Amino acid sequence: MKDIDFLIIGATKSATTWLQRSLQADPLVSMPSPELHYFSREFSKGDDWYLSQFPPRADTLTAGEKSNSYLEDPEAADRIASKLPDVKLVVQLRNPVERAYSDYCMWYRRGEVGRDVESYLDPRSSRNARFVSLGLYGRQLRAFYDRFPSDHILVTFYEAVLTEPEQHLATVRSFLGLPAEQSVSFIPGKVKDKSTPMLRPGLRRLFRPAKSVVAPFRDNPFFRKVHAAFATEIRYSPFPDSVRQRLTDHYAPDVEELGRLIGRDLTAWLHRPAGRRTVASRISSAEVLRET
Helix, strand or coil: CCCEEEEEEECCCCCHHHHHHHHHCCCCEECCCCCCCCCCCCHHHHHHHHHHCCCCCHHHCEEEEECCHHHHCCCHHHHHHHHCCCCEEEEEECCHHHHHHHHHHHHHHCCCCCCCHHHHHCCCCCCCHHHHHCCCHHHHHHHHHCCCCHHHEEEEEHHHHHHCHHHHHHHHHHHHCCCCCCCCCCCCCCCCCCCCCECCHHHHHHHHHHHHHHHHHCCCHHHHHHHHHHCECCCCCCCCHHHHHHHHHHHHHHHHHHHHHHCCCCHHHHCCCCCCCCHHHHCCHHHHHHHC
16 A cells, blocks of 8 residues: 555546546556545455555555545545555646536436436535535545645646646646656546537437346447447537526635635636636636645
8 A cells, every 4th residue: 555656536517537648658657447446435345445446556656546536535534644644636727616517418418317407406406416515625625634734735727637738737747746857648628528429418318228128339440430439419408697606606605615725716617707717717726735
């Protein structure tokens, strides 16, 4: 366990997969591709199972893994502190209001939720608590700051991935102790783009029982051709301004707590920006590293 150097612990829908794949492009970094969820959902499997998930030679490289469930699971911080007391933690956050809608869109294209956005994202009566609760970063991060020194925690922002991806990745690499002279390679564009053509939610629900059966054939040219014939760009329900404002008000106390915790002014998250551009995009990952 002492060979595990870092964990990317969340948040969900904050471009953590982009960060993972960009780090995996470096031959000095060893990361398993799937999320292991060991310190949250799979802890009963034991350390031997966990370590067996890492690629060979992981102990000779900078080794880490990404599991977004660690940030949201109330037991994960204790388990990580017990097993990996010296580990470095990377936390990538996103405006919680925008994160909630993105999470809803993901579940909609999977066919898991309906088109009524308000019934899922209104904090007064959400039909799925995860959409709202996963954005309470202050509450979630407090558990980690209580157990780890602040210089072992790097807080970065999704918005910086959009505006300065190369600098953003360089900031994370510096935190992990990777050599600056190493060529920084990052994945251009989004890893998971909600505009990518997919099966309509109704078809996904219809074929869900066969998901495990067809999974091994996904890379088969014939399968991909058939899939492409039925795939289409998903049309999502718009995000009502009234629901957006209720979420903003709901998150305001937690955003203020988070700002105090990491020493950042995050009030831009609490104001609707002019046009569609997010004010929080001005937050630079390099500035965050200096502040924390």
